[in-house]
Amino acid sequence: MSSQRVSDVRALLAGRDVQVGDGPYLERLDPKRSVWEDHLRAWLDQLPRIDRTGAFLEAANACEAEAHASSDSTLRERLHHIAQQMHRHGFTDPLLALAFAQIREASRRTLGMRHHDVQLLAGRALMQGRLAEMATGEGKTLAATLAAVTAAITGAAVHVVTVNDYLAERDAEHNAPLFAFLDLSVGVVLQDMDIAKRRDAYACNIAYVSNKELTFDYLKDCIALGEASRTHQQLRELAGGRHAEAPILRGLHIAIIDEADSVLIDEASTPLIISETLPDDLEPAIYTQAIELARTLQRGADFELGAHRDIWLTAAGKQRVRELTSEHGGLWRSALWRDEFAQKALSAVNCFQRDQHYILAEDKVQIVDESTGRVMPDRTWERGLHQMIESKEGCQITGQRRTLAQITYQRFFGRYLHLCGMTGTAQEVAKEIKRSYDLSVTRIPTHRPSKRKPLADHLCRHDEQRWIDVAHRAAAMAAQGRAVLIGTRSVEASERLSAELIRNEVAHTVLNARQDQTEAETVAQAGQAGRIMVATNMAGRGTDIKLADAVREAGGLHVILTEFHESARVDRQLFGRCARQGDPGTTEAIVNIDDELFRRFAPVALRWLLRALAGKQQRNLRRIVAWIQNRAERHYRKQRLDTMRRDEQWRRALGFVGKTRK
Numbered sequence: 001m002s003s004q005r006v007s008d009v010r011a012l013l014a015g016r017d018v019q020v021g022d023g024p025y026l027e028r029l030d031p032k033r034s035v036w037e038d039h040l041r042a043w044l045d046q047l048p049r050i051d052r053t054g055a056f057l058e059a060a061n062a063c064e065a066e067a068h069a070s071s072d073s074t075l076r077e078r079l080h081h082i083a084q085q086m087h088r089h090g091f092t093d094p095l096l097a098l099a100f101a102q103i104r105e106a107s108r109r110t111l112g113m114r115h116h117d118v119q120l121l122a123g124r125a126l127m128q129g130r131l132a133e134m135a136t137g138e139g140k141t142l143a144a145t146l147a148a149v150t151a152a153i154t155g156a157a158v159h160v161v162t163v164n165d166y167l168a169e170r171d172a173e174h175n176a177p178l179f180a181f182l183d184l185s186v187g188v189v190l191q192d193m194d195i196a197k198r199r200d201a202y203a204c205n206i207a208y209v210s211n212k213e214l215t216f217d218y219l220k221d222c223i224a225l226g227e228a229s230r231t232h233q234q235l236r237e238l239a240g241g242r243h244a245e246a247p248i249l250r251g252l253h254i255a256i257i258d259e260a261d262s263v264l265i266d267e268a269s270t271p272l273i274i275s276e277t278l279p280d281d282l283e284p285a286i287y288t289q290a291i292e293l294a295r296t297l298q299r300g301a302d303f304e305l306g307a308h309r310d311i312w313l314t315a316a317g318k319q320r321v322r323e324l325t326s327e328h329g330g331l332w333r334s335a336l337w338r339d340e341f342a343q344k345a346l347s348a349v350n351c352f353q354r355d356q357h358y359i360l361a362e363d364k365v366q367i368v369d370e371s372t373g374r375v376m377p378d379r380t381w382e383r384g385l386h387q388m389i390e391s392k393e394g395c396q397i398t399g400q401r402r403t404l405a406q407i408t409y410q411r412f413f414g415r416y417l418h419l420c421g422m423t424g425t426a427q428e429v430a431k432e433i434k435r436s437y438d439l440s441v442t443r444i445p446t447h448r449p450s451k452r453k454p455l456a457d458h459l460c461r462h463d464e465q466r467w468i469d470v471a472h473r474a475a476a477m478a479a480q481g482r483a484v485l486i487g488t489r490s491v492e493a494s495e496r497l498s499a500e501l502i503r504n505e506v507a508h509t510v511l512n513a514r515q516d517q518t519e520a521e522t523v524a525q526a527g528q529a530g531r532i533m534v535a536t537n538m539a540g541r542g543t544d545i546k547l548a549d550a551v552r553e554a555g556g557l558h559v560i561l562t563e564f565h566e567s568a569r570v571d572r573q574l575f576g577r578c579a580r581q582g583d584p585g586t587t588e589a590i591v592n593i594d595d596e597l598f599r600r601f602a603p604v605a606l607r608w609l610l611r612a613l614a615g616k617q618q619r620n621l622r623r624i625v626a627w628i629q630n631r632a633e634r635h636y637r638k639q640r641l642d643t644m645r646r647d648e649q650w651r652r653a654l655g656f657v658g659k660t661r662k
């Protein structure tokens, strides 16, 4: 944590107001800052620090016996006293060790779980404002309680941020007895809650919330505060008017981000936008005409489709569009509009597929977030694309949307006084996280050595073959008394595989954006002997499959990956569902040579090599894939940097025309 942030947190703990700005974020964006400087900082960051972890653990363990012998009320009183010391001295090692010993004991009494030493190290890293890299299944949920309680007893508003509502609710419920024991209130913010309930949840000492809900609530506050400026409110109050409603959040003090690489990196490539629907002044017929037109255009002759979903009309294509729309009149007469409509319609038809990028629910187009596999009900695509897709699917056309407020995660999380996080997969993005959020990564050792065993992978020549092989393999594993988890990349793929399993009369359950109501129940059953669960990325992160003893003895959970992702981290998260907390488990990939990753990011020569390797068991496939994923990760990193730069340009431009940007 920078010295500025340390003093900010101290000031906060002492009850003083602190100025919250954009932190070092803008400085880090400075284009003049050289790449070498970044490398140097990252290198310096990795230099072995004076290792005080041993002494820290010794101190915490030394206090354990005393904590164990103390009454419930003594534990509480001691924590209260430690909080007062922290107000004066900050989160120093001796105070943290003492606090953690009490929390560990409280957890043992209430949850029946004693924090492992490595979890104490993770808690310490969090309180130092760092990102703790703990392998999957090592118990981040419990480790986070150390930091959450320590921060909360000092009076700070603690936000434990997770990637979705299911995890927010699950973790809050799981840890609630511990917080209640320590007289700390806990709230959870969920998508369908109204403003009053949200405000109540944030008013608690500790609030569990997904990154999206949290950021949108912050934007809502920004809009409300912008509309009723402080002086305006004061004038109203003096005139005896109604008090303006209190903000939803009670401050951006401390955020503990679980699955931090997903939140801070993967989801950071698009800004979060709050918008309002405008009455669409375009005739719905225009969208229908554009979609009809797009369906008649030929790829190669009329338009080109790039590797990264970019689409453009050729000269011949523009001419053809002109001819085909000559009788439509209206906006079709303008070359600019005509090409814009055609291009949007081509994207809608060729780049966005139902059950992959979106689903139809209640006759509405609902976007599916590929990295989490979940529906994003209130999200829409921008600049007419959403309406084009609605028209393509024969849904009612909704109005276009106008942006009211927007923010990137880089800017939002940069506003916290104390930011920290946890993840199982940070290595590849450690430099980027340091650069964008000033967070350094601390690697935490595992509690017990991992027993995860990768089996040989299989590269199929055809899509059809992949599903046949996966179904056979899953059935064979289930017959051995193992539990099987199969990860697919889209709703469509999960249903395609489910059909194959049904054809083979293999019992299984499906978890995807269309069948998400029974998520907790499905996951709870998934660790039983002979169970097969087919899931999208919904089961990729955070999901904890509890194994039956018989399954553990038969070899644990077997994970089958059916398509590699662009990000190796997402694959590792899926594999990380097995072999947790010292359990056994195996992983394997059964993929197709025409998968998106290979098509988009493998050079031609490598695709030839893959073709030659297809059809046989592969021991080295994951190495080749790692190289391709590295290329993909570079591409997306560049995209994220562009987003940050554009966001900054937009902010400056609005400042220039006299508007304030939230």
Ligand SMILES: Nc1ncnc2c1ncn2[C@@H]1O[C@H](COP(=O)(O)OP(=O)(O)OP(=O)(O)O)[C@@H](O)[C@H]1O
Binding pocket: 113, 114, 115, 116, 119, 134, 135, 136, 137, 138, 139, 140, 141, 142, 423, 424, 541, 542, 543, 544, 546, 576, 577, 580, 581
């Ligand atoms: N100290 C502990 N003692 C006993 N069990 C524990 C302890 N810590 C965690 N566990 C158990 O380990 C399992 C994994 O925990 P958890 O889901 O929090 O791991 P995780 O690190 O968050 O995993 P992922 O990276 O997949 O999100 C859970 O069943 C949890 O109850």
